[in-house]
Every structure is written in structure tokens, then in C-alpha cells.
Amino acid sequence: MALLNLREINKKFGGIHALNNVSLTIGAGEIYGLIGPNGAGKTTLFNVITGVYLPSSGDVEFNGRSIIGRKPYQVAMTGIARTFQNIRLFQNMTVLENVMIGTHAKTSAGPFGAIFNTKSTRSEERLIRSQSRDWLDYVGISSQTDYLAKNLSYGDQRRLEIARALATRPKLLALDEPAAGMNATETDELKLLIQRIRTDGVSILLIEHDVKLIMNLCDRVAVLDYGQKIAEDIPSLVRQDPKVIQAYLGGDLP
Amino acid sequence: MRLIAQRLVKKITSNKRALLLGYVLLFVALAVLPFLLSNTVGRTWVRILDFALIYAMLALGLNIVVGFAGLLDLGYIAFYAVGAYTWALLASPQFGLHLPFWVILPIGAGVAALFGVLLGAPTLRLRGDYLAIVTLGFGEIIRIFLNNLDHPVNVTNGPIGINKIDPISIGGADLTRTHEWLGISFSGVHIYYYLLLALLIFTIVMCVRLENSRIGRAWLAIREDELAAQAMGINTRNIKLLAFALGATFGGVAGGLFASLQGFVSPESFGLLESIMVLCMVVLGGMGHVYGVLLGALLLSVLPEILRSTASPIQQAVFGDVYIDPEALRMLLFGLALIVVMLVRPAGLWPAPRRRAMLDQDVGRD
Numbered sequence: 148m149a150l151l152n153l154r155e156i157n158k159k160f161g162g163i164h165a166l167n168n169v170s171l172t173i174g175a176g177e178i179y180g181l182i183g184p185n186g187a188g189k190t191t192l193f194n195v196i197t198g199v200y201l202p203s204s205g206d207v208e209f210n211g212r213s214i215i216g217r218k219p220y221q222v223a224m225t226g227i228a229r230t231f232q233n234i235r236l237f238q239n240m241t242v243l244e245n246v247m248i249g250t251h252a253k254t255s256a257g258p259f260g261a262i263f264n265t266k267s268t269r270s271e272e273r274l275i276r277s278q279s280r281d282w283l284d285y286v287g288i289s290s291q292t293d294y295l296a297k298n299l300s301y302g303d304q305r306r307l308e309i310a311r312a313l314a315t316r317p318k319l320l321a322l323d324e325p326a327a328g329m330n331a332t333e334t335d336e337l338k339l340l341i342q343r344i345r346t347d348g349v350s351i352l353l354i355e356h357d358v359k360l361i362m363n364l365c366d367r368v369a370v371l372d373y374g375q376k377i378a379e380d381i382p383s384l385v386r387q388d389p390k391v392i393q394a395y396l397g398g399d400l401p
Numbered sequence: 402m403r404l405i406a407q408r409l410v411k412k413i414t415s416n417k418r419a420l421l422l423g424y425v426l427l428f429v430a431l432a433v434l435p436f437l438l439s440n441t442v443g444r445t446w447v448r449i450l451d452f453a454l455i456y457a458m459l460a461l462g463l464n465i466v467v468g469f470a471g472l473l474d475l476g477y478i479a480f481y482a483v484g485a486y487t488w489a490l491l492a493s494p495q496f497g498l499h500l501p502f503w504v505i506l507p508i509g510a511g512v513a514a515l516f517g518v519l520l521g522a523p524t525l526r527l528r529g530d531y532l533a534i535v536t537l538g539f540g541e542i543i544r545i546f547l548n549n550l551d552h553p554v555n556v557t558n559g560p561i562g563i564n565k566i567d568p569i570s571i572g573g574a575d576l577t578r579t580h581e582w583l584g585i586s587f588s589g590v591h592i593y594y595y596l597l598l599a600l601l602i603f604t605i606v607m608c609v610r611l612e613n614s615r616i617g618r619a620w621l622a623i624r625e626d627e628l629a630a631q632a633m634g635i636n637t638r639n640i641k642l643l644a645f646a647l648g649a650t651f652g653g654v655a656g657g658l659f660a661s662l663q664g665f666v667s668p669e670s671f672g673l674l675e676s677i678m679v680l681c682m683v684v685l686g687g688m689g690h691v692y693g694v695l696l697g698a699l700l701l702s703v704l705p706e707i708l709r710s711t712a713s714p715i716q717q718a719v720f721g722d723v724y725i726d727p728e729a730l731r732m733l734l735f736g737l738a739l740i741v742v743m744l745v746r747p748a749g750l751w752p753a754p755r756r757r758a759m760l761d762q763d764v765g766r767d
Contacts, residue, residue, distance in 0.1 A: 228633075256614060
């Protein structure tokens, strides 16, 4: 069953055709890779899916319903969580607080509950705390709970971003270059984490430049070049596709 | 030095009995303070204290908008004006209405909140400097409206203002008059002091609870990174509007109390300088830190009064004449104090730990 269904997405910025008739589907429980040279439109596609951009035409269906025109926070509440290419943590909040923000989508305490410190607010607050700790445990940074987010190492910041995204309880987790800047060990750990997230029932959309990671991890891979999808298949076939090789290495087709 | 103080505070706060004793002592000190003042330096000082408490409430309200949510509001005094005029119109001979305070207080708070949303809604897309300019305009618009709403239909009495505003009365007892209770005579300013103190404590509790709530965290997240906050499912529009509305509510309540204490309101009490003064209290005390803001508000409302009452006599005694007008001296010292604080303690006199950490880091990075 298709969880996410993109149909003929076009996105134009002035004269630039950033996305050109891109269609793809991601099934439930799938790890779906998205690769392409710099400027191919990967992040633009991400922003269309998560509601940051409105596509010029086309439709985005999630769980059988069109989510076109929804605001980013509404998309997050429907069940798509994301991380950012340039890490966007709440720098001056603690690690735990960052994850607690992630629970916002699935909690409801309002200002009056806070002011009068009602019973339901207190129990929800306890729940938020314990759940957030669990997520830190899950991604393996629970020893850093009380540090400010900006003081974490680069790899741990990436993990924290994933924990924060998971705290929104998504059905689809969209990761924008999660391995960027990681060393080999960190990348291996990340691979295990991503596999575990999938096993726990969350589908994954992965943008990545680390070809090895993509080949090892993804069920299917799509390749974007100049805003167009030029290939989509299982990783071993995609890497042999002449159009893909041409897009990455340049030159004419044989 | 800071380390020693921190250890001391930790030692006291970790000991429950010491903490309790501290609270009791503070409570007693606050309770006898007005009597101490009126018996030593005069009853005027209790009145000054009353106004300081009102300013503290006002500054705490602005702190929600500026400190918590990070939305620079230069027209905050408008909500104070709205609250004051709501009270004035509903409890004065202006329209012949004399509603009791427990009816006006919620109405004033509600009207101010409404104005908060009215200002907030069109400015949601603006950030930083642009927001500051629009709010500045809003503040002036309200003042100019109040100044000119005496024709064609006389609503606000224009620049003359509204006089003879009802004081708060409980069970028919007018709180601005002197009352005997347990053999002690409480004058109006004393009773107001206790009333305002109770309300201020309530305000502090509300602010602290809001800061540490789900909503408070959302404000912080918006201040840190709005796009990331949206991606976490935070409806940034509503959360920002909530900050405007709550901040305005505090301002409105403070304004109503001001009107009832003063017995008179006119547009000139709500100028741009007042807005800036309240913002200074927030910034000087420690933006985003409830107790810091409280300190800033008390200092900036009491110190100028001390200066006002001492500047002329000291000059008389030392030079035999008054060379510098106390009012001019006040602005001079005020400017100087601002510069010194910004140089020495950029995060404010008593900053929030988070903000101090943030600024420390930024200095280190340069």
C-alpha cells in the first residue's frame, strides 16, 4: 500500500523549473532513497512534501489523502516528520527540551492548564518528559540530556534531530542528508538506527550523498537530475543505469 | 564571587526549612514595608511603591511577548491604555456607569486581549525590526485615538482625560479611604499596596508556570527557529497570537488598576516614552527571566523617585543652588545606566541562565 504518493509535481521558481513532472510512491515500511547531483531538486521536493513550498502543479497524497496546501505544522501533525540538511536544532535549549518540543504535535495542554497547573496538565507534562527521555535512549544520546543542543558533537546533533522528529510520532520520517559530515563509524551507527526505525514501523525517505549508505540501506532509489526523475529502481540496478552514470559523471551516452 | 553566591543559594534552597524560613521572612518584610515607609519617609513612598508594583505587572506582561516569544513590541503601552480607559469608561461619571471592580477587571483584561490579537494578527509575518516599527505605530495610533475621541461623539473626553474614576470597593468599603482593622489604621495606599502585591504574586506564579509549560517551550522554540518549530507541529500563528493576547491581558489589568489608583486617566500617560520605559525594565532586568524583569521594574520605577526627591536638596547643600533640573538629571543618569549595563552585563542585571549561556557563547565565538 502506498503511504506517500506524489503525482506529477512541478515547481517553478521564476524561470527555473526546479521540479519537472516528478511522480513517485513510497510504500508503508519502505526505506526510499533519493539521490542526485547538487541542485537536482532533492531538497525542493522535500519542502514540497512537508508543506514548506506549494507546488506549481501536481498532487501529494499521504495515507490516501491529499495534503497539498497544508501548512508545515499540519503536515507534521498528519504524520510526516523531517530533519534538515543544515541542522536546525533549537540551539539554546537543552537536548531534552528539543525532544520535548517534538511531542508538541501529539499533546494538548493549553495556557489555562499551565496557569492553574491542573492535574491533566501535570500528568501530560510527566508523560512528555518520560517519552522524551525514551527517545533520547532510542537514538543513543541519553547521557547528554541536560547539555545545550549546540554543545553536542556534529553526529549527536544529527541524532538529536532524528529523536526530535520521532517524538512527533510520524508514519514517514524524511531525512535530509543525515550522514553529511559523519565519519565511517558514525555512518554505520546511523545505518543501524535507520534500520531499527523502519523495523519499528516508520517508513523512511532518505536524501543522501553517501552512495554506500544508500546502496546498503534502501529498498528502492530514485535519481533526480535537473528536476526530473531519471531513474527509479532497486539500488543495484540504479547504479548501473547509464543515465544515472551520465548525470553524475557527465559526458555523452554511449 | 558568582560561584560562592551560587553555592550559598544552592545550600539554602536545598534545605527545605531554610527555604520556608526565607519565604516567611520575605513575607513579613513585604507586609511591614508600607508601614515602615510611611512612618519614616512618608506616605508618598507607599504610593510610589504601589506604582512600582503596577509597573512590575506591566513589565512581566511585556516579558511574555518580548522575552518568551521573542517578538519585539514597542507599542505595548497601548494595552495599558486600553485597560485604563476600559476601567475609566465603565466606572466614572463619564457615562454614568459605576460597575463593580470584579466585573470591570475581566472586561478590561478581555478587551486588552482582543486588542492584543488585533495587533498580532496582521503583524504575524513580520520579524525583528519590521515588527518593532509596526507595533510602535500601533501604540501611537491608540494614543492619538484616545486624544481625539471627544468628537463627534465624546467618548474619551480627549486630551482633558477622564476624572473621578471609582476606586476599587469591596462590600461598599472604598479602598482609597482609611480603614481601621484590628486597631491598625490602613490608609488607601496601604490597602492598594496589599491588593497589588497579591495580584503581582499571582502574576509571577502565572508567568513562571507558563514559561515551564508546553506553551512556554513552544514560544522558546519559535524564538530559536521558526521553521523548525513549524516542522515539529507547532502552529506558530496561534502560539504567537497567544503571546500577544496574554501579554496584552497583563497590560490591561495593570492599566485598570492604574486608573483606579490614580482616579484619573489622560492620553499623555501612554506615550512612546512609557513604552520604551517598560521595555527598558524588561531588557535591563534580564529579558525572559521573570525575577530579573521584576528587579528591573522595581529599580527603574523606584530609583528615579529617590533621585527626584534628593537631587535638589543635595545640590542646594553642596553648591548652594540647583544647577541641574532633577528631571534632566534623571534622563542623563538613566541613559548612563543603560550604557553601563549593556557593556558590563549584556544579558541584563539578573539574566535567565539560558540567555546568559547564549551570550557567553557568542562572545567566545567572536
